[in-house]
Amino acid sequence: MFSYYLRLAWISIIKHWGLSLVMVTAIGLGIGASMTTVTVNYLMSANPIPHKSKVLYNVQLDSWDVNEPANDDGSPPTQLTYRDATYLMSAKKAFRQNVQAQANSVIEPEGDGALPFMVSARANSADFFTMFDLPFIYGSGWDQSADDNKEQVVVLSNDINQRVFGGEDSVGKSIKIGGNYFKVVGVIDYWNPTPRFYDISTGAFNDSEEIFVPFSLIAEEKVNRSGNTNCWKSPGDGFQAFLNSECVWLQFWVELPNEQAREEYMSFLSAYVEEQKALGRFERPLNNRLNNVMEWLEQQQIVSDDAVMMMTMSFMFLVVCLLNTVGLLLAKFLGKAPEIGLRQALGASRRTLFAQYIIESGCIGIAGGILGLGFAWLGLQGIESLYGDMLKGLTGLDTTMIVSAIVLAIITSILAGLYPTWRACNVQPSQQLKSQ
Secondary structure (H helix, E strand, C coil): CHHHHHHHHHHHHHHCHHHHHHHHHHHHHHHHHHHHHHHHHHHHCCCCCCCCCCCEEEEECCCCCCCCCCCCCCCCCCCECHHHHHHHHHHCCCCEEEEEEEEEEEECCCCCCCCCEEEEEEEECCCHHHHCCCCEEEECCCCHHHHHCCCCEEEEEHHHHHHHHCCCCCCCCEEEECCEEEEEEEEECCCCCCCCCCCCCCCCCCCCCCEEEECHHHHCCCCEECCCCECCCCCCCCHHHHHCCCCECEEEEEECCCHHHHHHHHHHHHHHHHHHHHCCCCCCCCCCEEEEHHHHHHHCCCCCHHHHHHHHHHHHHHHHHHHHHHHHHHHHHHCCHHHHHHHHHCCCCHHHHHHHHHHHHHHHHHHHHHHHHHHHHHHHHHHHHHHHHHHCCCCCCCHHHHHHHHHHHHHHHHHHHHHHHHHHHCCCHHHHHHHC
C-alpha cells in the first residue's frame, strides 16, 4: 500500500509540477538558511576531545588588581603569570600538568637555495603530548628530563617535516631554529582540534602550531614567545622583570582522573593562593577556577551571540517558508475536492486519504531537503568567503548535518501538510457529487 501511495504522490507532483516546484523551492530555501547557521553553530560548539574532555581542566587564579576584576562577570584572568604557572608545574600535584604559551621562530633549512621561513610554535611541557593525544607518525614527545635540563628538542608537524626533510623519518636529526640547533624527537600527523580549546587566547578557531619546543627554553630566550599578554601593572624593565611580573600570558592545564582528584587539586590551589596572600599578592577574594574542556568553552562563550541570533533568525525564515507551503498545499489539496468526493463515494476511507496526502507532503519535503542541502552548501561557501580564516574548518557539511537536514525537511513538510490534509479529508462527498 505504501508503494501505491508513493506512486499516487509522484503522479500528483508531476501533474501539478509548477505548484510542486514552488513548494520544493520554498522548503529548500528555509532548510538551506537554517542548516547553514546550524552547521556553523554545531561545529563551533563541538567537543574537540570527547574521550578526555571530562578529565582535562583549565586552571584560573585571580591574581588581578584588587580595585577592578579581570572580567566584567567577575571571573579570574584566563591565563596565569609565569611565577604562578612555574610553581604549579614544580609542585606536580596533578596526575599530569602542562604549561604552555604561543611562540614563533624562524627555521633555517640547510642546502643550496633553501630559504629561511617563519613558523608558528608552541612552547609547552612534556605532558602536553600525552594529555592532548597528539598523533605521532615518527618518534614521540620529549620526556620530563628534557624539560628539567632545558634540552633543545623539537616536535615537528607533518607539513614542516615534509618541507625540511622531504617527509622521511627525521627523528634524531638536527634542525636550525632561531639560530640554534634543535634535535627532532617526533613528527606528528595532522592535528587541529576545533575549537582550539588548549589556547583560545589567540583565536579559538586558528590552526594548531607547526613546531613544539620545551617551555623551559622561553626563560632561556631560545624561543620567542608571542600570544596574548595582559598586565594590570607595569612589568618593569627587562625580560627577567617581565617573568616576575603580574602579567598573565600562560595557559595551564591539568589532568585529574576523578572528582576526588579535582577536589584535592582545588584545595591545593586554595592553599597556594592563601600563601601568596600572606606575601602581599592575590589581594582579591579567593576566586580559583577548575573547568573541564566543555565547561571552559562554555565559560569563554566560544559560540558568539551573533551566531546564535543568526540561527534563531534562520529558523524564523524557515517558519515563514513553511507557512507559504501550508497555503500552497491547501490550495492544491482542496482543488482535488471533486476527486476526493468521488473516491469517498466509492469506499475510500478518510484514513486512507489522510495517509496518501501526508505521504505526498513528505515527498515534497524530501525534495525540498535535497535542494536545501544545495542552498546550505552555497551559504557555507559564502560565509567562508566572507570571513576567511576566521571560520576556516567550520563551513563543511558532515554526515550528521546532511541527515539532520533531510529529517528536518520531512518533519516540517509533514507538519505543514497536516492542516491541508485534514481539510481535504473533511470534504463532503454528497456536495461534491451534486456539483458534478
